[in-house]
Amino acid sequence: MMLVLAVVVLAVGTLAFRLAGPTLRARVEISPRIETLMMVSVAVLFAALVATSSLVENQAFAGYARPAGVLVGGVLAWRKAPFVAVVLAAAGTAAVLRLLGVP
Amino acid sequence: MRSLWRTLDRALARDIALVCVACAFVGVSFGAITVSSGLPVWLPTLMSVAVFAGASQFMFVAIIASGGGLVAAVVTGLLVNTRLLPLGFAVGDVISGNWRQRLFGSHITTDEVAAFTMAQRDPGTRRAAFWGCGLGLFASWNLGVLLGAFGGTVIKDTNVFGLDAAFPAVLLALVLPSLKDGPTRRAAAVGVVIALATSPFLTAGAPVLLALVGVLASLGGDRFAAKKVAT
Numbered sequence: 001m002m003l004v005l006a007v008v009v010l011a012v013g014t015l016a017f018r019l020a021g022p023t024l025r026a027r028v029e030i031s032p033r034i035e036t037l038m039m040v041s042v043a044v045l046f047a048a049l050v051a052t053s054s055l056v057e058n059q060a061f062a063g064y065a066r067p068a069g070v071l072v073g074g075v076l077a078w079r080k081a082p083f084v085a086v087v088l089a090a091a092g093t094a095a096v097l098r099l100l101g102v103p
Numbered sequence: 104m105r106s107l108w109r110t111l112d113r114a115l116a117r118d119i120a121l122v123c124v125a126c127a128f129v130g131v132s133f134g135a136i137t138v139s140s141g142l143p144v145w146l147p148t149l150m151s152v153a154v155f156a157g158a159s160q161f162m163f164v165a166i167i168a169s170g171g172g173l174v175a176a177v178v179t180g181l182l183v184n185t186r187l188l189p190l191g192f193a194v195g196d197v198i199s200g201n202w203r204q205r206l207f208g209s210h211i212t213t214d215e216v217a218a219f220t221m222a223q224r225d226p227g228t229r230r231a232a233f234w235g236c237g238l239g240l241f242a243s244w245n246l247g248v249l250l251g252a253f254g255g256t257v258i259k260d261t262n263v264f265g266l267d268a269a270f271p272a273v274l275l276a277l278v279l280p281s282l283k284d285g286p287t288r289r290a291a292a293v294g295v296v297i298a299l300a301t302s303p304f305l306t307a308g309a310p311v312l313l314a315l316v317g318v319l320a321s322l323g324g325d326r327f328a329a330k331k332v333a334t
Contacts, residue, residue: 003146006173010163011153013177014184018209021192026199040287040321042193042221045186046278047291048298048314049214054271056302056310062267069268070275077276083118087125090272094265 063103069094111231115219119236122215123243125269126157130247131254132261133160138252140168151248155210155241159183162307183308189315190217196226197233211237215270218277286321293317 030038054070055062073090081089111119130151137147142164150160159180166176191209194217198208220233261267282288294317298310305313 002173006177007150010177010180013181014154014156017184017187018191018212020188022195022198022205022209025195038193040290041189041315041318043278043281043287044290044294044314044317046274048294048311050271050275051295052298052302052310059303066268069265070271073272074275077279083276084121086276087269087272091265091269094268
């Protein structure tokens with residue numbers, strides 16, 4: 001029972017975070033300056049998310065295979081490779097490195 | 104709705120489908136890990152439908168399974184999901200219709216959905232990317248979790264397939280075009296340094312939020328440039 005309650009609290013809180021932006025936008029006019037600031041914020045957020053989820057796990061170094069995979073994917077994306085190639089190359093690199101015993 | 108699918112061009116639909124397939128595999132592992140760590144079989148399914156935020160779900164289950172307590176699990180999950188606030192703000196324009204659309208649209212907003220939407224410019228394509236990716240991920244994630252919860256431990260460690268590298272690469276590929284802009288790139292660089300420097304000391308979620316301080320770097324640069332032009 002307590003477990004259900006915990007899931008409900010997490011679900012409601014998460015929905016509140018998600019709902020705040022769209023609700024605010026529906027009520028007030030957003031200036032172009034704020035709009036630009038939001039786009040920069042999201043880019044910063046994603047960049048930080050990419051960096052931490054590639055390199056960190058449980059507050060420690062995540063090993064070499066994962067960041068190597070992301071790096072290969074990133075280089076391909078930068079060279080304008082198709083999205084599918086980027087994703088498969090990232091996963092493939094990490095998988096092969098692990099197969100070879102790289103942590 | 105029909106016009107929505109027509110706007111979703113084939114290349115974009117294929118890219119979204121790929122992410123959905125990868126997401127389904129991670130869903131299978133979430134279902135399997137949760138059940139095999141001794142938690143009830145309904146938990147992964149309930150969470151996936153009601154919370155629908157992968158990273159926080161893994162955190163929640165890991166904390167409870169290791170005896171960390173419900174309050175800690177909820178607080179950590181909420182902290183990890185705080186980033187959804189700015190994401191919702193950034194893609195909120197595509198779900199500004201009636202309240203039902205806004206409610207369900209908000210619920211299916213994830214990193215990948217926001218990233219796919221953000222990568223499109225034209226309003227029609229933005230809507231198509233948002234709903235195509237959102238609905239696709241909601242369906243594939245929940246289906247995967249259901250399979251994992253009831254199907255047992257077929258796939259437990261998706262790292263073997265390198266899926267842990269695939270998801271950051273997805274976000275990286277989608278965010279890369281916006282980093283062409285100088286001030287945005289500066290802000291992102293500062294944000295990345297802050298997030299990496301603080302992540303050994305802070306719980307998951309917090310470093311990414313702190314990275315937002317980097318946004319100041321984009322403002323400072325503007326003012327600096329303006330001053331240089333003035334003098």
